[in-house]
Amino acid sequence: MHFFDCNVFFGSPTKRLLSPVPTVEMLLAEMDRAGVERALVWHIAQHDASPQVGNQLLAEAIRSHPRLMGCWTVLPNQTREFPPPQVLFQQMKAARIAALRIFPNSHRFLANEVSLGEILEKMVARRIPLFVSLRRGMDWRDIYALLDEFPDLMCVICDHGCWGMDRLFRPLLERYPHAYIDTAQYLLDGGLEALVADYGASRVLFGSGFPESYFGGMMLALRHARIPDEAKAAIAGGNLERILQEGEL
Amino acid sequence: MIGTSPLAREFWEFGKSATCPIYDMHGHMGVWHSIYFPRADAADMMRTMDECGVRMLVFSHHLALFAPDLGNSLAIQAVRQYPDRLRAYCAVNPNYAEQLASDLAAFEAHTDAYVGFKFLSDYHGIALSDERYRPAWEYANERELLILAHTWGDSSLDGPAVVRQMAERYPRVKLLLGHSCHGEWDAAVQLARDFPNTYLELTALFDDRGILEKFVREAGSDRMLFGTDLPWFDPHQAVGALLSADISDEDRHNICHGNAERLLAPFLGTSYLGHEFK
Numbered sequence: 001m002h003f004f005d006c007n008v009f010f011g012s013p014t015k016r017l018l019s020p021v022p023t024v025e026m027l028l029a030e031m032d033r034a035g036v037e038r039a040l041v042w043h044i045a046q047h048d049a050s051p052q053v054g055n056q057l058l059a060e061a062i063r064s065h066p067r068l069m070g071c072w073t074v075l076p077n078q079t080r081e082f083p084p085p086q087v088l089f090q091q092m093k094a095a096r097i098a099a100l101r102i103f104p105n106s107h108r109f110l111a112n113e114v115s116l117g118e119i120l121e122k123m124v125a126r127r128i129p130l131f132v133s134l135r136r137g138m139d140w141r142d143i144y145a146l147l148d149e150f151p152d153l154m155c156v157i158c159d160h161g162c163w164g165m166d167r168l169f170r171p172l173l174e175r176y177p178h179a180y181i182d183t184a185q186y187l188l189d190g191g192l193e194a195l196v197a198d199y200g201a202s203r204v205l206f207g208s209g210f211p212e213s214y215f216g217g218m219m220l221a222l223r224h225a226r227i228p229d230e231a232k233a234a235i236a237g238g239n240l241e242r243i244l245q246e247g248e249l
Numbered sequence: 250m251i252g253t254s255p256l257a258r259e260f261w262e263f264g265k266s267a268t269c270p271i272y273d274m275h276g277h278m279g280v281w282h283s284i285y286f287p288r289a290d291a292a293d294m295m296r297t298m299d300e301c302g303v304r305m306l307v308f309s310h311h312l313a314l315f316a317p318d319l320g321n322s323l324a325i326q327a328v329r330q331y332p333d334r335l336r337a338y339c340a341v342n343p344n345y346a347e348q349l350a351s352d353l354a355a356f357e358a359h360t361d362a363y364v365g366f367k368f369l370s371d372y373h374g375i376a377l378s379d380e381r382y383r384p385a386w387e388y389a390n391e392r393e394l395l396i397l398a399h400t401w402g403d404s405s406l407d408g409p410a411v412v413r414q415m416a417e418r419y420p421r422v423k424l425l426l427g428h429s430c431h432g433e434w435d436a437a438v439q440l441a442r443d444f445p446n447t448y449l450e451l452t453a454l455f456d457d458r459g460i461l462e463k464f465v466r467e468a469g470s471d472r473m474l475f476g477t478d479l480p481w482f483d484p485h486q487a488v489g490a491l492l493s494a495d496i497s498d499e500d501r502h503n504i505c506h507g508n509a510e511r512l513l514a515p516f517l518g519t520s521y522l523g524h525e526f527k
Contacts, residue, residue, distance in 0.1 A: 017458075017459065018434075018457075018458070018459025018460065018462075018463060019458050019459035019462070033252070033253075034251050034252075034493060035250045035251060162453065162456055162481075162482065163283070163284065164283070164284030164285055164286070164481070166285045167285055185456055187455075187456060187481070187482040187483055187486050188284075188285075188286070188287070188481065188482070188483065189286070189287070189288050189297055189477075189479060189480050189481065189482060189483040189484070190286075190287035190288040190293070190297070190480075190483070191287060191483070193287065194287040209456075210458070211458055212457070212458055213456050213457070213458050213490075214455075214456075214458050214489065214490040214493035214494065215251065215493055216251030216252065216257075216489040216490060216492055216493030217455060217456065217486040217487070217489040217490040217493065218486060218489065219251050219489055220251060220260060220261065220264075220485045220486065220488055220489030220492070221483045221485040221486040221489060223261065223264075223485075224264040224300060224301075224485050226300075
């Protein structure tokens with residue numbers, strides 16, 4: 001299996017982690033130790049400090065590391081804090097940024113058409129993925145409302161929690177063909193197998209949640225899951241590879 | 250591969266280890282309203298245990314914890330169906346004093362199944378120190394039984410301050426801090442240091458990077474116990490985290506089986522364990 005992790009950050013959080021990973025070099029060393037080949041990463045300053053500052057830190061950090069692709073953070077642009085979408089997309093392409101994240105609750109806006117319509121419409125048209133996290137800045141009602149307004153949005157729901165969230169994310173997988181979940185915190189015994197049996201393997205992306213979680217937890221779970229090898233390969237990295245290739249920046 | 254140690258290689262290749270059996274000291278069984286469990290019955294759990302190298306699961310049945318009308322009978326049945334793989338905690342719901350009295354009266358008849366008690370204070374809404382728990386504490390203290398108590402940081406019912414009172418009051422109880430006072434890690438370490446009868450149980454910690462290293466460093470791996478809440482959490486995820494942590498294979502042996510074997514020796518006997526413990 002080739003692991004391409006969709007859910008990794010680095011940098012120093014405002015509140016110190018027990019085992020922080022402040023630099024991209026440290027991140028790469030941990031990836032090597034775990035056997036993770038590539039990752040779609042973001043910088044914690046995008047959430048904790050400022051999207052613009054964090055985005056810049058991310059772009060600079062990954063520039064010389066082709067194993068890493070980036071995921072920037074955006075805000076509603078009625079305040080003119082970002083360039084227009086077409087310019088932003090050009091900047092993303094130049095910096096090897098393949099996807100976007102939003103943290104609505106943390107950054108005090110609503111994830112809906114009124115606030116984000118301009119950029120989300122263009123993301124849908126260009127199939128650029130949007131990553132949202134239940135751990136940071138988004139809750140289930142927000143996600144349900146967002147996908148109700150943008151049913152064709154390529155939306156990856158991350159960090160959905162270890163307390164068994166199938167009843168919350170399965171309806172989204174059934175209704176919206178471009179909704180995905182990652183594996184971070186999906187600890188449910190037999191959960192992956194049941195999910196693949198009901199929805200196929202194409203809707204699940206390997207995400208570790210590193211550095212708050214260990215790489216190896218869900219790697220070992222996936223390695224020994226009772227699903228076909230092709231399904232394991234798709235979840236480990238194939239699905240993310242496909243999704244990112246579909247995006248047109 | 251997730252690590253370079255011999256255990257990491259073995260688990261990565263085979264999903265289990267011939268030299269490192271797992272004793273999962275915090276399990277459940279059966280359905281519960283808030284979570285969809287694909288593998289909640291005893292037979293499905295056995296298959297998971299086989300695949301992950303879990304030799305023994307010590308559990309309390311969900312329905313014993315949440316359906317007072319059913320009590321502990323399902324747990325006892327399951328242990329008797331799989332006597333080499335399961336032991337049970339007698340689930341205590343202190344909202345029902347008559348049930349506790351009945352369970353204590355019948356405990357001796359079920360010593361083939363029970364190793365002690367399970368307390369779930371946050372969910373039952375009654376503090377570990379409450380008078381209604383006292384008969385179970387005293388019973389366990391007299392007989393040096395295990396008590397697995399759900400413990401959680403910042404809880405007035407089962408947080409570190411209450412746990413401290415109980416560990417002090419009942420020194421002969423083997424007190425397993427379920428979830429290790431989740432979130433109040435320093436307090437959990439201090440409890441382990443102050444009370445030799447306490448153990449840090451790791452369910453729901455395997456997803457928090459850094460805690461394992463901290464506990465090994467500050468409390469010692471001889472005070473830590475593997476747990477998954479099975480059928481909640483996939484043991485492979487827990488093992489993968491354990492193998493990813495920056496600790497030694499010797500620590501992993503302690504956590505996976507060495508400490509549990511010592512605690513369970515009086516209940517399982519040397520023929521099961523294959524060796525003696527002091």
